[in-house]
Amino acid sequence: MKKKLLGIFVVMLLLIPTGFTVAGAIENKRTLKLDQDIIADHGSSNPIAQAHGIGTVIVKEFIQGAKIDGTNGLRIGPDGNLYIASVFGHEIVVMDPKKGYILDRIGPDHGVECPDDLVFGPDGSIYWTDIILGEVGRLCPDGTFTKQYVAPFVNPIAFNDEGRLFVGQAFIADGLYELDPELINPPTKILGVGNAALSLNAFDFGPDGLLYAPRGYLNQIIRINVDSAAVEVVTNEATGACKFDSNGELYIAEDTLVYHCDVDSGMCTVVAELEANLDNLAFDSNDYIYLSNLNNGSIYKIKKDSKEKLLSPSGPISPGGIAILSNEDDSESLFIAEYWTVKEFDTITGKPKGTGFFTLSDGPMTAAPDGNNLLLTSWFSNTVQIWNPETKTALETHYYNIPMNGVRFQGDLVIAELGSGSVICQDHVTGARNTIATGFYFPTGIAHTDDDLWVADWITGVVYQVVADGVVLSSIQAVAGGLVKPEGMTVDNDGNLLVVETGIGQLTRIDPDTGEKTVLAEGLATGEPATPTLVPSWTFSGVTVDKDDYIYVSGDVENVIYKIKVVPPLSGYPILNWLFERFTNMFPVLRKLIGFS
Numbered sequence: 001m002k003k004k005l006l007g008i009f010v011v012m013l014l015l016i017p018t019g020f021t022v023a024g025a026i027e028n029k030r031t032l033k034l035d036q037d038i039i040a041d042h043g044s045s046n047p048i049a050q051a052h053g054i055g056t057v058i059v060k061e062f063i064q065g066a067k068i069d070g071t072n073g074l075r076i077g078p079d080g081n082l083y084i085a086s087v088f089g090h091e092i093v094v095m096d097p098k099k100g101y102i103l104d105r106i107g108p109d110h111g112v113e114c115p116d117d118l119v120f121g122p123d124g125s126i127y128w129t130d131i132i133l134g135e136v137g138r139l140c141p142d143g144t145f146t147k148q149y150v151a152p153f154v155n156p157i158a159f160n161d162e163g164r165l166f167v168g169q170a171f172i173a174d175g176l177y178e179l180d181p182e183l184i185n186p187p188t189k190i191l192g193v194g195n196a197a198l199s200l201n202a203f204d205f206g207p208d209g210l211l212y213a214p215r216g217y218l219n220q221i222i223r224i225n226v227d228s229a230a231v232e233v234v235t236n237e238a239t240g241a242c243k244f245d246s247n248g249e250l251y252i253a254e255d256t257l258v259y260h261c262d263v264d265s266g267m268c269t270v271v272a273e274l275e276a277n278l279d280n281l282a283f284d285s286n287d288y289i290y291l292s293n294l295n296n297g298s299i300y301k302i303k304k305d306s307k308e309k310l311l312s313p314s315g316p317i318s319p320g321g322i323a324i325l326s327n328e329d330d331s332e333s334l335f336i337a338e339y340w341t342v343k344e345f346d347t348i349t350g351k352p353k354g355t356g357f358f359t360l361s362d363g364p365m366t367a368a369p370d371g372n373n374l375l376l377t378s379w380f381s382n383t384v385q386i387w388n389p390e391t392k393t394a395l396e397t398h399y400y401n402i403p404m405n406g407v408r409f410q411g412d413l414v415i416a417e418l419g420s421g422s423v424i425c426q427d428h429v430t431g432a433r434n435t436i437a438t439g440f441y442f443p444t445g446i447a448h449t450d451d452d453l454w455v456a457d458w459i460t461g462v463v464y465q466v467v468a469d470g471v472v473l474s475s476i477q478a479v480a481g482g483l484v485k486p487e488g489m490t491v492d493n494d495g496n497l498l499v500v501e502t503g504i505g506q507l508t509r510i511d512p513d514t515g516e517k518t519v520l521a522e523g524l525a526t527g528e529p530a531t532p533t534l535v536p537s538w539t540f541s542g543v544t545v546d547k548d549d550y551i552y553v554s555g556d557v558e559n560v561i562y563k564i565k566v567v568p569p570l571s572g573y574p575i576l577n578w579l580f581e582r583f584t585n586m587f588p589v590l591r592k593l594i595g596f597s
Contacts, residue, residue, distance in 0.1 A: 065559025066297025073117030321366030445489030
């Protein structure tokens with residue numbers, strides 16, 4: 001019988017295409033293409049190793065993100081290449097404008113921290129605006145760089161034909177400044193009364209020598225005489241990033257649309273329609289238009305009145321906290337918090353469902369299930385929100401002192417608050433808040449069952465139990481230590497804690513009763529460096545588990561979502577265990593019968 005069974009498995013193994021594993025199993029007649037699979041064998045070269053008695057761990061790069069962590073300002077450089085600023089990528093990306101190949105990444109080692117816009121000077125120097133730091137940087141052709149503080153949220157930047165350099169403030173104020181191109185003399189203010197409604201964004205000088213700029217809050221394009229500070233409205237028909245082509249014609253990128261604007265009449269005509277959340281545009285010498293997207297990291301190239309070309313693909317950018325919600329048809333969706341948006345993906349195919357919902361003002365960093373809704377937290381805006389993914393609206397908004405994470409526990413909100421180093425419980429009926437745990441240096445991950453709750457500390461690397469059997473402990477109890485920058489944490493379907501150690505790119509399983517740790521996956525792309533002066537954990541590497549015991553981990557460094565399967569061993573038959581994995585990859589019904597899902 002054993003020989004017969006083994007023969008059947010061997011035959012079926014030969015019928016199974018290579019490149020598929022149980023982590024990418026076929027379900028509901030939908031297949032998953034595996035570009036890269038990593039089998040974690042826990043120190044053995046044998047892929048069927050069963051150290052620790054856990055069986056085989058298979059890690060799959062399930063959702064591939066964009067090549068760039070959001071694309072912002074862009075220009076064609078003196079060398080003919082496309083230069084792209086990326087706030088969240090901490091870099092200026094150099095791209096081949098024909099093929100979309102990334103040729104170079106200019107980052108913090110050259111002073112680039114959070115660039116939102118850029119321009120080239122007459123001598124070939126790159127100038128950029130580090131929006132979060134309020135600084136302007138200059139990288140000279142010889143590789144030396146200098147920086148100068150200008151004002152909070154300094155963003156658009158442009159030279160005029162006389163070689164004079166100008167920058168403006170976006171979102172929070174309306175300053176327009178002329179800078180010394182050497183970044184030595186102090187900035188000269190031209191405009192600015194502190195009115196956010198008058199703030200500027202991506203601007204450009206026209207052939208008339210005037211500066212054309214959007215005032216997004218007022219739905220205007222204006223032109224500014226930088227010598228007299230006179231301002232005139234050009235149009236109210238569109239607003240967005242402004243650039244002129246080689247013929248002196250003005251084009252505007254606004255959300256999904258690209259317009260041509262007649263600067264004399266103000267009439268705007270749509271010339272292209274693309275994905276939502278267009279950020280900026282640039283022209284090359286042949287007047288091809290290049291368009292960036294802050295939400296999905298894509299770069300498009302279009303010729304006026306012709307079909308667009310996707311030069312660099314879209315996808316998740318800096319994926320943070322993740323959560324799974326059930327659908328009415330018993331399927332599940334994976335939601336990813338990405339600061340600009342929350343995006344929904346199919347847990348079987350890994351394909352996006354819809355276009356995500358835009359949440360610019362709140363900047364979600366973590367996500368947790370809350371019934372049919374999502375619980376989102378943001379240290380950037382100090383908000384905790386309950387979001388309805390169907391209506392794409394916030395049902396509740398609460399403010400905390402740097403909230404790092406949050407969950408719904410026993411009906412109440414439980415928030416890890418960095419500002420106070422504590423865990424706070426907010427009553428779901430009265431809204432009253434009660435501190436249930438203190439003494440944390442940097443509370444991050446939260447995991448819970450119906451009656452127990454644990455919190456991880458990013459600085460100390462310790463997981464503490466805060467609630468046991470429904471009772472808040474009088475003092476927090478250490479469960480496990482020695483973790484390296486733990487962030488995402490959850491409880492798997494067997495009651496174990498799963499923790500993402502972002503400092504070493506590792507997923508670790510912890511027995512909450514004994515504190516025993518088991519490494520499930522290594523080499524994960526987690527731990528994106530932070531912008532100076534901001535929260536050092538930066539984005540959040542989350543972890544969650546679906547109903548079929550698949551584990552999902554977000555990798556913010558490579559913009560990837562991992563899908564991980566721990567395949568239990570068939571006691572006494574290691575080779576059958578390995579063959580069975582391959583066999584059931586083709587036949588999910590059999591896998592379900594045996595209990596592998």
